[in-house]
Amino acid sequence: MGHYLTILASNIVVNNFVLTRFLGLCIFFGVSKSLNASIGIGMAVTSVMTLSSMLAWAVYHFVLAPFNLTFLTTVVFVLLIASFVQLLEMIIKKHAPTLYNMWGIYLLLIATNCIVFSVPLLNVENNNSFLDSAVTAVGAGLGFTLAIVLMASLREKLRLADVPKPLQGLGVAFILAGMLALAFLGFSGMIPV
Amino acid sequence: MKELWNIFKKGIIEENPIFVLALSLCPALAVTSSALNSLVMGLAVLFVITANNMVVSVTRKLVNPTVRVPVYITSVATIVTVVQLVLQAYLPALNKALGIYLALIVVFAIILARAEVFASKNKVIPSMFDGLGMGCGFALGLLLLGIIRELIGAGTLFGIKILGSWYNPALIMVLSPGAFILIGYMVAGFKMWINHSEKVKLERGEM
Numbered sequence: 001m002g003h004y005l006t007i008l009a010s011n012i013v014v015n016n017f018v019l020t021r022f023l024g025l026c027i028f029f030g031v032s033k034s035l036n037a038s039i040g041i042g043m044a045v046t047s048v049m050t051l052s053s054m055l056a057w058a059v060y061h062f063v064l065a066p067f068n069l070t071f072l073t074t075v076v077f078v079l080l081i082a083s084f085v086q087l088l089e090m091i092i093k094k095h096a097p098t099l100y101n102m103w104g105i106y107l108l109l110i111a112t113n114c115i116v117f118s119v120p121l122l123n124v125e126n127n128n129s130f131l132d133s134a135v136t137a138v139g140a141g142l143g144f145t146l147a148i149v150l151m152a153s154l155r156e157k158l159r160l161a162d163v164p165k166p167l168q169g170l171g172v173a174f175i176l177a178g179m180l181a182l183a184f185l186g187f188s189g190m191i192p193v
Numbered sequence: 194m195k196e197l198w199n200i201f202k203k204g205i206i207e208e209n210p211i212f213v214l215a216l217s218l219c220p221a222l223a224v225t226s227s228a229l230n231s232l233v234m235g236l237a238v239l240f241v242i243t244a245n246n247m248v249v250s251v252t253r254k255l256v257n258p259t260v261r262v263p264v265y266i267t268s269v270a271t272i273v274t275v276v277q278l279v280l281q282a283y284l285p286a287l288n289k290a291l292g293i294y295l296a297l298i299v300v301f302a303i304i305l306a307r308a309e310v311f312a313s314k315n316k317v318i319p320s321m322f323d324g325l326g327m328g329c330g331f332a333l334g335l336l337l338l339g340i341i342r343e344l345i346g347a348g349t350l351f352g353i354k355i356l357g358s359w360y361n362p363a364l365i366m367v368l369s370p371g372a373f374i375l376i377g378y379m380v381a382g383f384k385m386w387i388n389h390s391e392k393v394k395l396e397r398g399e400m
Contacts, residue, residue: 020369022223026302029218071278075270078299082266114219114297121293166381166388174377182370 004135011139014190017115018147019181024115028148029173031106038152039145044106046141048088049116052081053137056120057130077120085111115144150180197322204326210303211334211376212383220294220301221335222372228351231339233287235332237276237295239325242304244272246324249312265308266299273298303327341375342366 017023024045031041056077064070089107093100110116119140123133154176163172207213211221220238225231248268256264277295280288288295298304307327312320343349346366348356365371 022219022369022372023297025218025222071274074274074277074296074299075267078266078270079263082263114300117300118293118297121296125293164381166385167377171377171381171384174373174380178370178373178377181368181373182365185368185370 004131007132007135008139008142011136012143012146013184013187016143016147016184017119017140018144019177019184020188023118024113024144027109027113027115028144028151028177029170031109032148032151032155032173035149035152035156038148040103041106041109042141042145042148044103045110045113045115045144046138048085048107048110049119049141050134050137051088052084052116053120053123053133054130055084056080057123057128057133060120060124073121073124078117081117081120082111085116115140147180147184151177154180197319200319200322201326201329204323204328204330205333206330207387208327209330209334209383210327211331211338212380213387218376219297221338222369222376224291224294225335225338225342225372226346226367228336228339228343230287230290231335232332233280233284234291234294235328235335237280237291238298238301238304238335239328239332241269241272241276241298242307242328242331243321243324245269245304246307246312246320247317248272249308250315250317250320253313261309261313262305265305269304269308270299303331338372338375338379342371346371 011017015021018025018028027041027045031037059076059080060070060073064073064076069076085107089100092103092107119137120133123136128136151173155173158172158176167175204210211218220234224234245265245268249265252264273296276298277288280291280295307323311323315323340350343351344355345363346368348354348360348362363371366375
């Protein structure tokens with residue numbers, strides 16, 4: 001149990017995927033303008049990432065590794081995840097329309113996103129077991145959610161601030177993310193990776 | 194010829210993928226902690242985007258528009274795998290340093306965007322120049338970030354000591370917060386520069 005809690009904590013705060021590994025930045029800056037949207041996309045990313053990590057683990061260990069096709073990992077994973085997200089979208093649209101209305105638009109956005117693609121790759125690279133991979137993905141997703149919710153709250157406050165003209169928009173958002181990353185740096189070294 | 198030059202030039206300044214379009218930022222921040230890593234990453238992207246633009250342009254009449262995106266993704270992924278294997282074979286140390294970010298070239302928004310916006314509608318040669326321009330813009334952006342971060346953060350350039358022992362390296366520039374803050378100011382700087390040059394052009398036009 002303690003082992004899994006360590007993996008979770010390590011991926012949520014110590015090695016936060018957005019703020020220390022720079023993954024998922026496109027949606028991090030694109031969607032963090034409103035708090036509601038950022039919670040929605042956080043949940044969507046977490047669930048998609050967990051499911052696709054499990055799927056990718058199975059494909060790697062049962063298909064690619066036994067047949068010595070590991071050099072195809074990149075090609076197979078990107079197609080696998082993109083088509084899996086499409087399938088997920090269709091299923092949710094048919095069976096859970098309310099959920100679809102809440103998250104549906106984000107699903108396509110994350111079909112080929114770096115954070116969703118990188119977690120399965122990292123799991124394979126680190127030789128994680130099936131459960132470890134799933135827990136890593138949950139941790140990474142929760143870490144992403146935490147970062148984007150914090151960022152959205154900050155940006156909502158920022159609307160009232162008097163920002164110099166060239167810095168408006170993306171410029172100040174980056175600097176804000178830098179400050180946030182600085183705060184998260186305080187967690188570093190708490191858990192040996 | 195002039196037209197090709199314009200296509201090439203556009204990617205470097207006006208539509209610089211990093212500072213103006215703000216696309217594909219993950220690598221721009223992650224690998225630029227040293228100048229050498231930035232250079233290799235930039236060259237890898239330059240190669241992938243040019244090759245992919247050419248492939249997409251050559252096959253643009255064969256591919257059914259409804260399945261074009263999966264086709265683009267497969268093409269990019271194949272080219273990236275080639276780059277990965279070549280680096281693994283000849284520059285294993287760099288391959289290790291770039292790590293996962295090399296594989297992530299597959300999902301760079303900028304590559305798919307150029308395939309969709311430009312290469313799928315234009316002939317091979319203009320598409321090649323579009324890829325070269327965008328790739329060079331990207332590579333130069335990465336290199337600039339890498340040089341600044343390595344110089345301030347470690348006092349070295351491509352691993353060679355530039356600043357003497359009087360300099361106390363500001364470690365934060367090599368760590369993640371420095372990357373975010375630096376790119377924030379760079380985006381603002383680019384914006385000011387573009388606004389200024391547009392103003393100059395407007396004044397000249399009026400005179």
